[in-house]
Amino acid sequence: GENVEQHPSTLSVQEGDSAVIKCTYSDSASNYFPWYKQELGKRPQLIIDIRSNVGEKKDQRIAVTLNKTAKHFSLHITETQPEDSAVYFCAAGTYKYIFGTGTRLKVLA
C-alpha cells in the first residue's frame, strides 16, 4: 500500500540554525504534499504545501522542495526560533493523504 517515510524522527538544533526534514513517498499518483506542525495536545496545523507541478515553494523562513522523479520532498526551516519546537508531519496524496511518522524538532535557546 501507499507509504510515506519521514526522517529524522527527532532533531535538535541551536536557535538560529537551519532544520531540514525529509520525506519519501511510494504512490506515484500523489500530486499534493502538505506539511503540518503539531504542538503538544493540539491539532495539526498546515504550515506549507506544494503541488506536483512546482519544484520549490517558500514562505518567509519555511521552504519546501519536491523531486517527483525521486519521490522525495523536504521541509527547510531557516533561522529557527524556540517557538518552532513542535512535531512536524509530512503527507502525500491526491484527495486523501498518507502521513509520515513525524519529526520532533527541538530548538535550543
Next chain:
Amino acid sequence: SQTIHQWPATLVQPVGSPLSLECTVEGTSNPNLYWYRQAAGRGLQLLFYSVGIGQISSEVPQNLSASRPQDRQFILSSKKLLLSDSGFYLCAWSPVYGYTFGSGTRLTVV
C-alpha cells in the same frame, strides 16, 4: 468562512462500551470528510473518508465504523471499544487541496 466542530474533547470509556464521535463542518457544501487516529507519540493513521452522503471508504479494518448521515456531518462509532482504541481522534475536511483538522477527541479506554 468554513469551520469544523468536533466533540467531545475528551472521553474516558470502559472496555466493551460503545462510542460515538461527531464532526460537523459549517460554511461549505459537499466537503470531503476524514477520520484519523493518532496513538500517543505516533503519526496520523487514516481510518475513514467520505466524498458524499452515505459514501464511506474504510482504510483500516477494525472494530470502528463511520457514517455520514448529512452532507456536513461525519460520525465515528464503535459497538464495543478495545483498549487499543485509545488515542487522539481527528476529524478533517478538505475543499480541494489540504485538510483543516478539528480540535480532536482524546479517547482513553480503561
